[in-house]
Amino acid sequence: MSTLKSNFLKLNRLILFLAITATILTFLNSFYSNYEVQKEQLISQAIEVNRAYANKLADTTEVFLAASRQQLTYAANEVRNKMDNTAVLKHAANRLKYQTNSFNSVVISDSTGLAQAVSPETVNLLGKRLKSVGSLEALKKRKALISKPYLSTINNLLVFISAPIVDDQNNYRGFLGGTIYLRRPNILSQILGEHYYKNGSYIYVIDKQKEILYHPDKSRIGTFIQNNNGIDEIIANNEGGISLRNSKGIDMLAGYAIVPSTDWIIITQSPLQSTLLPLKGIMEKVILKTLPLAIIVFLFIWWFARAISRPLKQLADKAKSLDSPTVSDEIEHINSWYVESLSLKKAILSGVKLLQNQIGQLRLDADTDPLTGANNRRGFQMRLEELAAQGTTFSLLSLDIDFFKKVNDTFGHNVGDEVLKQQIQIMNRFSREQDMVARTGGEEFVLLLKETSQDDALLVAERLRTAIAEEVFDVVGHITVSIGVASWLDHSTPVKKVLLSVDDALYEAKKQGRNRCVMGK
Known part of the structure; x- marks a missing residue:
């Protein structure tokens, strides 16, 4: 298992794995970072668009309410000295009702709260005492005002806008008021309702008490907002943008702004999911633009990793x-x-x-004899095999010191060792660079002569024997040697046979009285 693991976990594979991992992680990190940045930008952009639009609608609503109050004030000035003229009052009420569609109904009241003119007449308030919250507030405060939303006597949720009627003698004669039904069509509902989109974006209006004053879903008008985690922040800040979860559990991106004259808060919001729909296309473009570069980076890292690992791999291979x-x-x-x-x-x-x-x-x-420095039997055998394999002829001189045991017994082994060393020195003088001198036994030596005939080998043997006999050895004096000579000239002859022949020749030299050379058969 460990061998399999070591064979698999090679440096180039590890570096390649590192390159792939680094490239993939870098690509994923870049993709994720782009995704988060694009997501935040889309969310911020959507919130800012909603905030800007809510602010625009708040300004438009404020302008509408100011214009409505201005209409009522102008009409109140027209009838201030004609409160006894029923036709004039009726005309003024109808003009306000039908000229601009700003109001769902118009009423003119005297100072006691008795309705003097009503439009449309289907409201059925003419000649009756007005008891609605808006009417009573107008009679009490005797000034221009916009009421808080309330339910009328016929269960309409409405806002009442009124202007006081004061004659030339500065006597309070009553008020002229217009109602805006929050659940019915009018200019205000047109202003707020024309921007309801199929992608789930919509606009609604609340007051400070979280009562819904306008909503695309008419059934929700007049109800109070619950389970919405962002409404408190919206009411506290009056204007801004926020990400929230609505009462249905849908994540929304909202912008909001306040209508100064009424403290109404207009909220424009769009679903987070629809806002993020373009993100898929954006990220596809990011991938298409990033992927080629990622591939190039990977190929570069892969090439560079191979360049790094190549000399190390080559060094590892050579280390084997x-x-x-x-x-x-x-x-x-x-x-x-x-x-x-x-x-x-x-x-x-x-x-x-x-x-x-x-x-x-x-x-x-x-391969070397430690005492004399000459080749030993192992080195000699390897040299024979090499020459035989090459088919190179050679001759062998096998030497044995005569009566060497007597030298050791008489003078000691240390003196005997010096004799052996000096013997090798003499043999080296008779050998060439391509020849070999070897010690094959205690006092037995071999001189291998490469590419040398029998006759030449015998001549060398005689000169060598004579040189040894004439050499003066310290302490010992003179020694003699017996030499056997044999040659390997026929490639078909086994080398082993030559070794036996030279050994026989050496034995014959000793038998014939020593200190002589004998040619093997």
Whole structure:
């Protein structure tokens, strides 16, 4: 399991995973940030549009109410000296009612509250004592006013606008009033109701007591708002914008403004859901514009990640074959273009050099006789196999020091070791660079002569034997050697047979009295 895991979790894959993850997270973060920003902008824009429109409607309503009061004041001045002329009063009432459609009904009252003229006559108040809240307030205050909304005697929710009638002698003669039925069509309802949209946007009007004075749903006029978490803030601030949840649990974006003369609050609002409908199209455009750049960024990160991991991967691959003789050159050719990989490359090269030195030393130790420094039997065997594999001819001289045991017994092993070392020095003088000197036993030695015939090998053997016999060895004096000679000239002959032949020749030299050379058969 750990092997499978290590094979899968390679550096290039990890960096690629990091690149993909970073690109995706960056893209998602950018997408989310754009989404939130666009959402906030749409919400802020919708609230501001609603606020501005509510303010405009409040100004328009204020202008309408001021104009209505002005109409009533002008008409009151016209009839102030004609309160006894029924025809004039009737004409004035009808003109106010039908000329502009500002009022649902008009009434002219004397100072005692008795109706002198009414329009339309279907109201059925002519000659009767007026007892409505608006009429009583007008009689009591004797000044121009706009009443708070109230229910009339025939259960109409209305607002009463009145102007006092005062004659030339400044005597109070009564009032002239116009009613606006909040549940019936009039100019005010036209002003407020013409902007009801199918997407769920609508306008409604409330007073400070949260009573609904106007609403597209006529059944809600005259009721009080409940379960609306933003109304208290709207009443407290008079003008502004807010996000709220209405009484039906729908999230709305509202703008509001107050009508100064009445303290009515006009609220224009639109559903949050409909406001955010364009967001889908906006985000699709964001994706289409962002995706190509995200792909380019990903490809760049992927390419750059591969560029980072490539020298590290190459160094890791070469680290598996540090014992190769060419690995140093191969590592040198790796393009370690950034500091960390270059440092790692230098460290590996240093390690390779040390390792190869150690391997070389180990090989040398494995193939070398520690006492004399000559090749040992293992090194000798490997050299034979190499020459045989190459088909290269060679000759062998197998030497044995005569009576070497006597040297050790007489002078000690330390002296004997010095004799062996000096023996190797003499043999080295008779060998070429392509030849090999080896110690194959205690006092047994081999001289391998590459590409040398039997006759030449025998001549070398004789000169070597003579040189050893004439050499003066410290403490010991003179020693002699017996030499067997054999050659591998026929490639079809097994090398093992040559080894047996040279051993037989050495044995024959000893048998014949030592200090001589014998050619093998």
